[in-house]
Amino acid sequence: MMLLPHLPWPSALLLEAAPAEADSSLILAGVLLSLVVIYFASKLGGELSKLVNLPPVLGELVGGVVVGVSFLHLLIFPEGGATASDSLLITVLETVAGLTPEAAAGVFQSQGEVVSVLAELGVIVLLFEIGLESDLRELQKVGYQAALVAIVGVVAPFAGGTLGLMFFFHVTAIPAIFAGAALTATSIGITSKVLSEIGRLKSTEGQMIVGAAVIDDVLGIIVLAVVASLAKTGEVDLVNVAWLIVSATVFLLGAIFLGKFFNRSFEAVAQSLQTRGNLVIPALTFALIMAFLANVIHLEAILGAFAAGLVLDETDLRKELDRQIMPIADILVPIFFVSVGAKADLGVLNPFVAENRAGLVIAVFLLAIAIVGKLVTGWVVFGTPGINRFAIGVGMIPRGEVGLVFAGIGSASGVLDKPLEAAIIIMVILTTFLAPPFLRIAFQQSPPLDPTPDPNPAAS
Template identity: 35%
Template sequence: MRYLGLLPLLSPLPALAAGGGVVGENLLWLALILMAARLFVPLARRVGFPAVLGELLLGVVLGNLSLAGVDYFATIARDPIVAFIAELGVIVLLLQIGLETRLKDLIQVGPRATLVGCVGIAAPFALGAWFVGPLLLPGMTTHTYLFLGATLAATSVGITGRVFRDLGKLDTPAARIVLGAAVIDDVLGLVILAVVSSLVTAGSVSGGEVLWIIAKAALFLAGSIGIGRLIAPHSSRWLARLDAGPSMLFAQVLATGLFLAWLAHAMGLAPIIGAFAAGLLFEPVFLKDFETPAIVREIQPLLPAHDPDLAGRLMPVLARHAGHQHEHMIEPIGYFFVPVFFVLTGMQVDLRAFADPAVVGIALGITVAAIVGKLLAGVCAGTAGRWLVGWGMVPRGEVGLIFAMAGRQLGVIGEGLFSAVVVMVILTTVVTPPMLSWLLRPSRS
């Protein structure tokens, strides 16, 4: 609390930023977000929490400074430029996760991940639409209950993926199942959202519309990964002939991620699915032509004259290490974009919603249903770690907010229920990182 006395020192900043117009103001906000996030992260780690929780809590603090009389940050959460940078952040994050994930590992857990994803959609949807909704909100329309169920069915893999990545656990069976299930979850979630929206607007929905959504998702995933992995080795070899340096490698990987994110969005899917698929395209062996020749040229003068073939024998070893550079090359851009996404997610929390006991009661009720529904999905994970997979599916994040916003725009979710859903989204988002950290402790493995 003693640091609140420093808040008046911020008073000149808005006036200075305003002098540069919208651009100047956004530059200031981004500078504050990045430095504050870097300062919060060590604090979170000192108490045993992952970095993402520090960024989320920072967002909650910044988004509610108006309660302490500081209104300078109120416009950040609604700024379209900052929102776009935050969207780029989650795209870069999923691209990083895809780069560190091997497709063959995902295929190995495919049937298990599909089962987890299906149960992870069906269980919370049923709990929300036919149990918690009628119990906590008697007298509402069936459409309201269906939209509540759809909101509970959503999953935000960005938060879970960040925790697994920060703790170095992306190569575990539990992480692979969660990532695979999240893709299934996203596709089925879009199907449910489309069906429920059609029921509200048109009163009915055709089986053809449902099949078309599923077909688009299957076509995108099969096409982007299948065709992309056929093209990637040849395009990498061709680009390496033009420039074997890191700048060309960086451009290829990032441009592919952005292109597939756009393509997924154009097909009505979540852009993060495209970014994750792009990461799966680049196996290290595809990229060996970039850095290895340059490294060999550098070390050639240092090799002993009596062993001229040493460079050739070193080539496979160098290729293995150089091929992994694409994973680390994206890291710096993630340092900039990714924290903005998590801070902005935290800023969506309006702590004033907790002042209404009715909203708090409904929020706690649907939060319990949201957690139980995903933990039931974890039961299907088998020996990979039921609790890990279950909790990994718990965060709703921006996906839950998008679903709730759609219901609000259609008039079936009122202000009170929307506030409760926002609280549920925040609670599931904030509670997951410490739970996963606790479950992933070495003493518990």
């Protein structure tokens, strides 16, 4: 550094910037290695799952578990409390590039953030596809029943979990309410992917499950706002809750209503463009705008993407758009599912660790409530003879990434003690992994819908 004053100042600036550039290149190297691991785990897990006649999404989740924090430590994320020394990929970079511990920590943090953003983009594309595959007219037919399924699917597990924890395990009110709230979630991404893979997305049950899961997601956000307020202040911010209810209702209904007028403009724009991507780029731009609008009014971005898909489902260009979106989804969606599996720490299932034992006992109770509380939703459907009620209930079971969000917020706020936090994580893991195979079994009770299910469904 003593030589810098003797150099022309642009050269000095370049030398000072060199470490930052090196760090950026190593961040990119870490992300590239992470993607190699993700795609390998995704394809291997999906193919093995297909061989034993299970939904490929289950194989992607299991592949994520194998390469994640539970086993190989190849795909590790800092938000779980891990450090750079826990990641085998960072160890490889340290060996190859001679990273210092300080630089390794920065690369680890940035790499995890980039992969998480790619995973979020993956689930946005997935929900956009599900919206495209869904039939808005069919969704409207089952809308009131889907709403009833969603409400029961929130109230039943919330009440059962909260009251059961207080009565049987003597958990105090606020932690019990938080744990009960974690039971209300439904992972629309996992369920919709399985429905698409088995050719049941357009069935009456499939449309009812997707509609209920969307409404359930909105209700889950409202419940989360309530319990987060309780955790911080001990009081509920009624103004915030009212705002969420109004904004969610206006957003979803407004998107569907305006879509009737937007379709013609979209088709005109797509047909007037002459360069590559004339259809898929405007469509994805619309989906991202809708996801952004949902996000800024404190809803989930995936709700905006789903609404965008529903809107464009009405266009005459939908089939071609489905075909063009598919390869984009093939690249981004596996990042989401493998990341969900990688973040699931199966170490909390180890009964030989003393602090896990209390959590395991509570987890058995929460798992029972989580399953029963969603299964009963199928039996509130009425006026539809021959409906597969069991399949509807099973489709609402997986908690996935939504349940992990609840656990993470509860842990960060200090509301949950270690046994209760471990119990929630166990419940999330088991419902996520049990639902896909049982959903396939549940639909075996129904007559075939598609004579030949699509071997390469759009959400695959």
